Amino acid sequence: MKTLLIGEYREGKLLESTYELLGFASQLGAETAFLLVANEFQLPAYDGMLYLADVDICGEYNPDLHKKLVLDAVKRENPDYIVFLHSSYGWDLAPRVAASLKVAQISEIIAIVPGGFEVGSCNAKMRRTVKPNGTKAVLTIQAGAFPSERTGTSPKVQKLTAESTGALEFLGYEAAEKKDVDLGKAEVIVSAGRGIGKKDNVPVIAALAKALGGEVGASRPVVDAGWVEHSHQVGTTGQTVSPKLYVACGISGAIQHLAGMKKSDFIIAINKDKDAPIGEVADVLVVADVLQFVPALTQKLQNV
Amino acid sequence: MKLLVCIKQVPDLESRFKPDSEGVWYSESDLAWRMNEYDEFAVEQAVQLREKLGETVELTVLSIGPDRVVEAIKKALAMGCDNAVHIQDPVAAAKDPWQIASVIAVYAKDKGYDLIFTGMQSQDRGSAQVGVMVAEQLGYSSCTTLVGFEYDSGVVTAKRELEGGIKGVVKMKTPALVTCQLGLNVPRYPTLPNIMKSKKKEIITLAVSDLLTAEPLAATISFYSPTKKGGGLVLEGEVASLVDQVIGILKEKTSVLR
Ligand SMILES: Cc1cc2nc3c(=O)[nH]c(=O)nc-3n(C[C@H](O)[C@H](O)[C@H](O)COP(=O)(O)OP(=O)(O)OC[C@H]3O[C@@H](n4cnc5c(N)ncnc54)[C@H](O)[C@@H]3O)c2cc1C
Helix, strand or coil: CEEEEECCEECCEECCCHHHHHHHHHHHCCEEEEEEEECCCCCCCECCEEEEEEHHHHCCCCHHHHHHHHHHHHHHHCCCEEEEECCCCHHHHHHHHHHHHCCEEEEEEEEEECCEEEEEECCCCEEEEEEECCCCEEEEECCCCCCCCCECCCCEEEEECCCCCCCEEEEEEECCCCCCCCHHHCCEEEEECHHHCCHHHHHHHHHHHHHCCCEEEECHHHHHCCCCCHHHEECCCCECCCCCEEEEECCCCCHHHHHHHCCCCEEEEEECCCCCHHHHCCCEEEECCHHHHHHHHHHHHHHC | CEEEEEECEEECCCCCCCECCCCCCECCCCCCEEECHHHHHHHHHHHHHHHHHCCCCEEEEEEEECHHHHHHHHHHHHHCCCEEEEEECCCHHHCCHHHHHHHHHHHHCCCCCCEEEEECCCCCCCCCCHHHHHHHHHCCEEEEEEEEEEEECCEEEEEEECHHHCEEEEEEECCEEEEECCCCCCCCCCCHHHHHHHCCCCEEEEEHHHCCCCCCCEEEEEEECCCCCCCCEEECCCHHHHHHHHHHHHHHHCCCCC
């Protein structure tokens, strides 16, 4: 079995997550080749075949052109699986490649299981095993689901080029909003999720944070709705935190939230749904209404 | 100018899911249904563009599925879409993303849409493929994960959300398709007058069999609950007792109360 792994490079750097592709391939027991749009001075720690396209010519985000490069490498390697990370780069490019090749795409794989690949569904509450109908397929793997692996120091480099400019013009990056709190330094974070119901209830969460001497965090919908500032958002598109104590109030536990907090030393989740996926990472899941439990806990703590 | 927004109806994610009789998807009994959250941002963006550009624009909402999806379609009409296409398919859930995309592409092929909006993914399937595959099949430009959208005389300026809150800014010409991310805008609640008005809007029903030409490329083998990774303690009961237990645990297992 052979895999073509599509690495990632952003703002002039090879992304660490690229090595998770090698971890996936080794769990599959598959041969590997890499494709990377990068510069030749920053090659991955890998000793196999690396197809390299020059990022100064091909750009960091240019899906039409990158698609052509992938298709070129596919022609040369004839892989069974073309593997991307399920990231803003991967989920954008993978379906373009799958559509060109008319092969199945299986998205956000979390495990290799008998008969196929395991993926999450229903916001991580359930699982599916999916299998491609043909022999070739495009796969995207969930960030963090497979271990990073390095396999050497110097890849065999084969340069690729692609003609055409592509229909999209990339104008540049915009930095993340400035942080007014550095959640990374907080020892205690109490986070509000959509389960708090409305903006007026944010003070309930803030009061518990204060009683525990910590900061307020938030899940994305709470930030999107403008209840809490973006600088407090925890998750893949917010901050990654690992406090001594993380309290998740009315947060379901979507993978993008978990990615930002699962390394916390101790996690308490308050959720009225006993099956909420946050239970998978929580040391303690309190099955209760946040608006009843949190004020009661705050009050008791103030009297401790 | 013609706009299309594609939406999916999904179950309320706070529901309890059980496998269906074949064990390949969830059983539909006892579920409440709503518009896929990502699609609400797509509808809102399309409606905002329609409002900005005025009467010469026609905005159509499309959904594939059994009769229940008409509820989601009606919400999109009440939010401001002009008319709707319901592609009747009692077994839409059995189709893979490639087939769903091809049904939409076959429908849209000769309609001359300038811009197509979709959500970046569905909440139940989460494959994040359909939008891009529609664009690829139509030969449209496409861009995913939008948290910013601007349109001016045939050019879309899109802000894509990347990891860590960084954004990438991209420009493309129409015809184009964009997939919308959470937080792109603030989806409106339909007002009563708009709900009343929307009742007069046309919903065309088409049979999926007239549009389906693609074979499935992938198959679901099974659908199941995750195996519990043990570990975590689950506390249930009276609030006062829960509070005491949690304080006990905080004292014993963490240093935060010292
Ligand atoms: C590319 C991408 C990036 C993303 N980045 C992030 C990110 O950085 N951070 C992030 O958080 N999300 C992110 N998301 C969104 C993520 O997928 C989820 O949609 C989000 O985390 C859900 O937030 P939530 O848990 O607050 O809301 P929901 O999923 O709606 O969950 C609410 C929870 O509250 C519970 N609840 C409701 N009422 C009560 C009550 N009265 N008492 C107790 N419990 C109650 C419910 O049982 C439910 O479990 C991203 C998504 C994508 C696609």
